[in-house]
């Protein structure tokens with residue numbers, strides 16, 4: 001056996017041993033994510049971006065050990081063939097328990113314990129000089145009018161009234177003071193086409209804010225309190241941000257919205273590209289969560305040949321948390337998304353996560 005083969009074999013064994021230990025830690029109740037670690041890595045990334053030429057960031061793992069991760073402010077590569085350039089900026093990434101336990105190819109033993117790290121999650125098409133591809137956009141006022149139109153159509157739909165009945169039948173939701181929504185998508189896709197699902201998901205957020213505000217009026221202890229909407233979606237364009245802010249939402253950079261999730265939050269996240277369900281299960285016990293109704297850990301492509309990991313997988317810990325929540329199917333226009341509300345039941349402990 002050549003030296004490099006022996007080296008590769010040793011590396012695989014070390015990764016495998018680390019994965020077994022991680023599994024024990026996970027089932028022993030050790031948190032993969034915490035607000036403190038998220039905040040710490042936000043601070044360290046910001047400091048790194050200010051203080052070039054640092055070339056690494058100390059990343060804490062779930063055991064409390066720190067490892068230096070080599071980082072470049074931006075990264076370019078050719079995807080799937082010459083000329084197909086992509087560029088990404090260094091940003092915070094989250095790994096699900098499945099990714100940490102099942103990926104042996106892209107990890108060394110220390111990164112098995114790093115459920116939060118810094119990498120390049122959002123590569124965008126660019127030319128060979130790193131200039132990002134420019135897309136057509138709609139002027140802000142036109143986009144605003146379009147969102148209003150979609151909100152109007154939604155508010156006249158049968159599903160709007162069904163959603164109202166469901167939300168108002170959950171008295172615990174009257175205590176919600178903020179809706180924190182992840183990954184609702186840009187209102188406009190790169191070809192300047194309007195995405196009806198993204199429009200409707202935002203329209204639903206604004207309606208739920210109204211329903212909960214109305215519930216508060218009946219509750220003397222919440223009189224005068226207004227529900228906030230906090231949005232985290234890296235795909236928002238500048239125009240999206242203006243239009244959504246005009247509608248009264250606050251847009252935050254990833255991953256700051258996680259810091260806002262607490263027991264008075266309604267989390268909304270329909271098929272995000274990050275493991276929102278697992279992160280939330282570790283950091284809080286929100287009053288409610290609206291998620292894709294999918295308990296799979298894997299995505300099975302239509303031809304069934306290449307199952308791949310779901311980006312927001314179900315997990316034993318998510319399942320355990322939801323034992324204290326009621327599961328209620330939600331209506332979605334044209335039934336194109338299967339979504340569900342998880343409403344915290346009175347016996348469930350509010351406050352922290354694990």
Ligand SMILES: C[S@@+](CC[C@H](N)C(=O)[O-])C[C@H]1O[C@@H](n2cnc3c(N)ncnc32)[C@H](O)[C@@H]1O
Pocket residue numbers: 182183184185186197198201232233234235254255269270271272273274337
């Ligand atoms: C499969 S799309 C789902 C979009 C929309 N919710 C829907 O149902 O059509 C996944 C979305 O996750 C978003 N996303 C990726 N990273 C994210 C992050 N760190 N925080 C919030 N959203 C993120 C992507 O930009 C993308 O819009």
